[in-house]
Amino acid sequence: MSNLKLAIGNKNYSSWSLRPWMLLRHLGLEFEEVLLQLDTPQFKAQVAQWSPARRVPVLRDGTLAIWDSLAICEYACELAGRGWPRExxxxxxxxxxxxxxxxxxxxxxxxxxxxxxxxxxxxxxxxxxxxxxxxxxxxxxxxxxxxxxxxxxxxxxxxxxxxxxxxxxxxxxxxxxxxxxxxxxxxxxxxxxxxxxxxxxxxxxxxxxxxxxxx
Ligand SMILES: N[C@@H](CCC(=O)N[C@@H](CS)C(=O)NCC(=O)O)C(=O)O
Incomplete structure (x- = not known):
């Protein structure tokens, strides 16, 4: 069973969230998706529990937090052993x-x-x-x-x-x-x-x- 949880923002607006979400799906990595609604009174408190940067997307692998879209993509590539061109x-x-x-x-x-x-x-x-x-x-x-x-x-x-x-x-x-x-x-x-x-x-x-x- 996967330990991966990806916190994202609204799918309509969160371009940064879309990026690692697309990659994780294409790499066939199973993950639980948690949507934190942007621009709400509760967002800041919720996201603070996920990431020191207080922004989405954030990936959790057990207790490890990986934040920022490109860092999450790199981590996903390490887990999957692919995701960048081979050459x-x-x-x-x-x-x-x-x-x-x-x-x-x-x-x-x-x-x-x-x-x-x-x-x-x-x-x-x-x-x-x-x-x-x-x-x-x-x-x-x-x-x-x-x-x-x-x-x-x-x-x-x-x-x-x-x-x-x-x-x-x-x-x-x-x-x-x-x-x-x-x-x-x-x-x-x-x-x-x-x-x-x-x-x-x-x-x-x-x-x-x-x-x-x-x-
Ligand atoms: N450089 C970051 C940017 C992340 C970012 O700006 N996320 C926006 C949503 S798309 C956010 O969390 N905004 C909430 C806020 O600033 O309070 C990345 O690549 O992940």
Whole structure:
């Protein structure tokens, strides 16, 4: 029996939670999911019992707490013995992309917040936002050009941390109608057809909570 428990935020809004959730599911690691409702009076007290950083996501493995999405992804890869590309150069590239996503794309995050159930939202395009979208398009297209012959994901046949880190971006592009190149648009199609991501979206659609500040 698994000792893993993953604390997440609302599935509609918590982009950071989606990332390790996707990876754990794709790696076939069993875990108990605990949803802490964001923006509620009880959230701060609840999350403090899970993580010193007081944010979700947090993974508990018995008494061990692992917080921050990328650290959780790394831990999951250690448990599963996979999750990064097998080949060293591809692995380095996947780590670079995952880190770039984790630390960058401020304009994208600021303008196009994840809202898994929202469609046909429109915002003014700024040069910074356009640059973030173009950079992600370039990154995805490059991966698909180099690894597409081996399978549908960024690094071919296997779902990796890089795919998980970009999962919320796929949802943002859907919500806000990003204009993408053919290879990048095809990657969005692949990611949206993934039954694991579909399960998350369905759960987000079923959530009764609306946080006006995130809408
Ligand atoms: N760098 C962190 C970011 C985590 C984060 O900002 N989580 C948000 C929800 S998506 C949160 O817990 N917000 C609650 C708060 O700030 O009180 C990660 O990668 O996990």
């Amino acid at each position: 060293r150069a591809a692995r380095a590239r996947a780590r670079s992309l995952a880190s770039e996503m984790h630390s960058g794309y401020a304009a994208l995050r600021g303008s196009w917040g994840m809202n898994a159930r929202a469609r046909n939202r429109h915002t003014a395009m700024t040069p910074e936002l356009a640059a973030d979208v173009a950079r992600i398009d370039e990154a995805w297209s490059g991966c698909r050009a180099d690894h597409g012959a081996h399978g549908p994901w960024l690094f071919g046949a296997d779902y990796t941390v890089a795919d998980a880190m970009f999962a919320p971006v796929v949802l943002r592009f859907l919500t806000y109608g990003a204009q993408l190149s053919k290879p990048a648009a095809a990657y969005v199609e692949t990611a949206l057809a993934d039954p694991v991501l579909r399960e998350w979206i369905s759960a987000a659609e079923a959530e009764p909570w609306v946080i006006p500040g995130y809408e």
